[in-house]
Amino acid sequence: MRLLGDIYEMMTFTNKTSRSIFVLLLWVAALQSQAQSKVWNPDNNDGTYSNPIIHADYSDPDICRVGDDFYMTASSFNAVPGLPILHSRDLVNWTLINHALPANQDSHFDTPQHGNGVWAPSIRYHEELFYIYWGDPDRGIFMVQTDDPRSEWSAPVLVKKAYGNIDACPLWDDDGRMYLIHAFAHSRAGVKSLLQVVELTPDGTQILDKGTVVFDGHQDHPTIEGPKFYKRNGYYYIFAPGGGVPTGWQIILRSKNIYGPYEDKIVLAQGNTDINGPHQGGWVELDNGESWFIHFQDKGPYGRVPHLQPVTWKKGWPMMGINPNKEGVGEPVLNYSNPKTNYGNDQWTPQDSDEFDLPTLGLQWxxxxxxxxxxxxxxxxxxxxxxxxxxxxxxxxxxxxxxxxxxxxxxxxxxxxxxxxxxxxxxxxxxxxxxxxxxxxxxxxxxxxxxxxxxxxxxxxxxxxxxxxxxxxxxxxxxxxxxxxxxxxxxxxxxxxxxxxxxxxxxxxxxxxxxxxxxxxxxxxxxxxxxxxxxxxxxxxxxxxxxxxx
CATH class of the missing domain: 2.60.120.200 (Jelly Rolls)
Structure with a gap:
């Protein structure tokens, strides 16, 4: 049980490099020893999966694809380390590989700040760099970056100092200009149900204007927030949840102009299922044309757990789930065929059990x-x-x-x-x-x-x-x-x-x-x-x- 720890204690290291290599080997060995949880597995071993794909509180998930690899992050609020980084090769089986925020830089977080901190991050890959943007409701919008998501991330950069700016997501346009969309927290900003676009410097570290409100959801989509920004076939798309966390729906906005006006359409809701509030998450498209959407379901004391939904594009709209009603609103799937990725379904789950054999804490803590x-x-x-x-x-x-x-x-x-x-x-x-x-x-x-x-x-x-x-x-x-x-x-x-x-x-x-x-x-x-x-x-x-x- 403690063999790895005993070996570590007995060995003599000639330099820091050899020690680091051995620690890495220990980490890999420990990860392999618990690659598959004994309490939850979404892979049914028959070419299908069951939702949730992770039965754990990875709230407000966002994903990006880089070649054959998929990366996910999620809200971490006051928990340290923050900004979890998960990896998958098939969108069903995920494991925790890192945290982008080893500690909160502000000493304010030396005492618990329940419900504050990291809200609704977005993860993107652009020109060989990974970026994560998020809103801290009391400080503003931050960014970190790296060339390797398993390695060290940069120190946080305060991109926009603001009170009540949350749920930030960047977009690199075809002309090289960079933008960011975000929502507002009523508890700080005094307004909500609005989405705003600001232009950023090309390196994504500073704002260039005061921003433009591009959508007002007060009438049809109250509490619209958590926007994710995309461009596809000449349209700007905003994927955003509306209607509140436990019972809301998934909205798609689209426009030919980044500043709107935006058409809106509900594409996913609970319907006749037991999956309440199926919304807020990230979209990816595969080389074979398949599209998939990861969102959360609020399960009370169990947290906000990620689900995976199939997406079919129809007349320029990403229709989600199955059994659409006459308005085209889909229902979330509970079981479905696995995505056709380039890799077989190697079964991995986020770590849970721990033998405490390593000289550092496991990533689950x-x-x-x-x-x-x-x-x-x-x-x-x-x-x-x-x-x-x-x-x-x-x-x-x-x-x-x-x-x-x-x-x-x-x-x-x-x-x-x-x-x-x-x-x-x-x-x-x-x-x-x-x-x-x-x-x-x-x-x-x-x-x-x-x-x-x-x-x-x-x-x-x-x-x-x-x-x-x-x-x-x-x-x-x-x-x-x-x-x-x-x-x-x-x-x-x-x-x-x-x-x-x-x-x-x-x-x-x-x-x-x-x-x-x-x-x-x-x-x-x-x-x-x-x-x-x-x-x-x-x-x-x-x-x-x-x-x-x-």
Whole structure:
């Protein structure tokens, strides 16, 4: 289980290059060992796929195609690292390969900024460079770039300083000029349901004008936002969602002039399906003429999960899904034939389980805010994630505003998560645990009191209101090596523990999961202390494994 970590510890490296190469090999080995999730697989192994293609909270997805490769990014809000980069060769099987934003540059994000940060990014490839643009509702529109999406991205460039400008997407026109379209957040700008185009400098780093509103959706498409900008066969196209997140529809706007006027047409809506609000995403076209659209579905505590829809062009309009009504509005597919790409369907999924064998965190992990080195270590005890206990943020009663919460996305409707941990070095007044974390959260907690170790269920309702958690069903224990588990099923979480890894005893009551601020609930690990003074203790987590419910 810890072979890779043990080898890393024992080896002597003659220079930084050899160390870097070995770390890369370790990363590849770890990635290969968990290439296929045990809890979700969209590929049906018969030439078809099932939606969602990723049952995890990759909100506001956008994609681009470069040759035979497809790349996706998504909103990351306050989570760090941000701007996930996913890769696929067939549009069905995706794996996480990088983050374009290792940390938020502003120290404001050293404390959790729930619901703020990175909103609705777009990813594009132009003249051998990858670009990502996004709106930060409190700061403006930013851009990063790279020549290799698996490698380091540039530092963010503030392209447009503005309050309430969101959901940015660039377009390079045939004459070499560059433009950007964006929406507005009413909570900051005081207006919404408007789309605006601004011209950029050729390098895409600065605006050249104050912008022109090209579409007003107040009458027919309220809350139009999340625009994606394309040009095809002489038409400018804007793909945008309208009608709100949970129940809206997908709109296509088109015009022969970049500034309009734009015709509008609804091309995808829920119809008679169970896929609510099928909208906001990115379009790609293959060499064989096939077109595909990736959008999200809001599933409450599970987050906004990506779906893949077929697209057929009819009379210059991209018609989406199947079973169009008399107005031509399609319904989203649940099952469909795989795209005919140049590669077979190698089955990959975003990472979830982790043996903690590498000296750096796996790509599936994100912090609640910009992390500090003292929060965690993977090298102090190789083969383990060591979480050092941190005090609650000043003036808080619960973990909502704690930056040291380590999270990953909920990866399926139903699954079991188990961790093995060593709590021998927890100090009195400290606790560690496994949670399902959202605006309501619950968890199974190990804490040390003056009477010894206890296992207990923690429950916190309305955490953003700084409510105090309750602790229920306390069990005294003597063992310092424990197994903790949470079973997620139909939006409910139930907890259990074991002292031998075989027999698990339930603890507490079943809890209803609740989403976070604009994001789904998350699997979370933490270690905290009640007294900010004194040297902290720590917990060593051996592994975390996600499995199907038997």
């Amino acid at each position: 994100q912090w609640n805010a910009n992390p500090r080195p003292q929060y965690a270590s993977l090298t102090t005890r190789p083969g383990h994630l060591q979480l050092t206990s941190q005090p609650l943020s000043t003036g808080t009663q619960n973990l909502w505003m704690s930056p040291n919460i380590l999270t990953q996305k909920i990866p399926a409707m139903d699954f079991l998560t188990t961790i093995k941990l060593d709590v021998a070095h927890l100090a009195e007044g400290e606790e560690t645990g496994l949670m399902i974390f959202g605006m309501d959260y619950s968890g199974i907690v190990v804490r040390r009191t003056n009477g010894g170790l206890q296992v207990v269920q923690s429950i916190c309702t309305d955490a953003p209101k700084n409510t105090t958690p309750s602790y229920e069903d306390s069990k005294d224990i003597k063992a310092s090596t424990l197994w903790l588990s949470v079973q997620v099923k139909n939006g409910k979480a139930s907890y259990a523990y074991s002292i031998d890894g075989e027999a698990f005893d339930p603890i507490g009551s079943e809890q209803t999961m609740r989403e976070g601020k604009w994001i789904g609930a998350k699997i979370a690990l933490y270690a905290s202390k009640s007294n900010p003074k004194g040297l902290p203790g720590y917990a060593d987590i051996d592994w975390i494994r996600l499995s199907a419910i038997e």
